[in-house]
Amino acid sequence: MYEFIDEVVVFLKTLGDETRLNILYLLTKEQISAKNIEERLEKSQSTISQHLKSLIEAGLVDKINSDNPDEKAKIYKIKDKNIVKLIDNIKTFVISQKKAHLEKINDVNRLDTLL
Numbered sequence: 736m737y738e739f740i741d742e743v744v745v746f747l748k749t750l751g752d753e754t755r756l757n758i759l760y761l762l763t764k765e766q767i768s769a770k771n772i773e774e775r776l777e778k779s780q781s782t783i784s785q786h787l788k789s790l791i792e793a794g795l796v797d798k799i800n801s802d803n804p805d806e807k808a809k810i811y812k813i814k815d816k817n818i819v820k821l822i823d824n825i826k827t828f829v830i831s832q833k834k835a836h837l838e839k840i841n842d843v844n845r846l847d848t849l850l
Contacts, residue, residue, distance in 0.1 A: 749793040754778060755786050756822070758811075762796065763819050766812040787811060 737743075749755060757776055761767060767775075773783045790796040797814045813819065 746793060749789055749795070750822070750825075752786070752789075754782065755790055758783070758786055758790060759795065759813070759818065759822065762811060762813045766799070766810050768808040768810055770808060772811070 754776065758772055761772060761775060769780070769783050769787060772778075772787075773780055776783070787796060787798075791798060795814055795818050796811050798809045798811055800809065
C-alpha cells in the first residue's frame with residue numbers, strides 16, 4: 736500500500752514507549768551516561784540498556800566515548816535534532832486535540848445548564 740509503511744510502523748512503535756520518550760527528553764537537554772539516565776528515571780540498568788539499544792537501532796541515539804579518559808562509561812546523545820522537532824510537533828498536536836475535546840465538553844455542559 737504505502738511505501739515504507741513497515742519502517743514507519745517500527746519507528747512509531749519505538750517512539751510509543753514512555754521510557755524511550757523520557758530518555759529522548761533527557762538527551763535533548765544534554766549528553767549523558769546510561770547510569771545517569773537510570774538514576775534520573777529510577778529504572779534498572781537492564782531496562783535502560785534495552786531501551787537505549789532500541790533507540791540506537793532506530794537511528795535516534797548515538798553512543799560516544801566520554802571526553803574524560805578516566806571514565807569508561809559511554810555517553811549517549813541525540814543523533815538527529817529533527818527528532819526533537821518531531822516530538823515537539825506530536826506534543827503540540829496532542830495538546831490541541833485535548834484542548835478541543837475539553838472545549839467540546841464545556842460546550843455540552845453549558846447547553847445542559849440552559850436546558
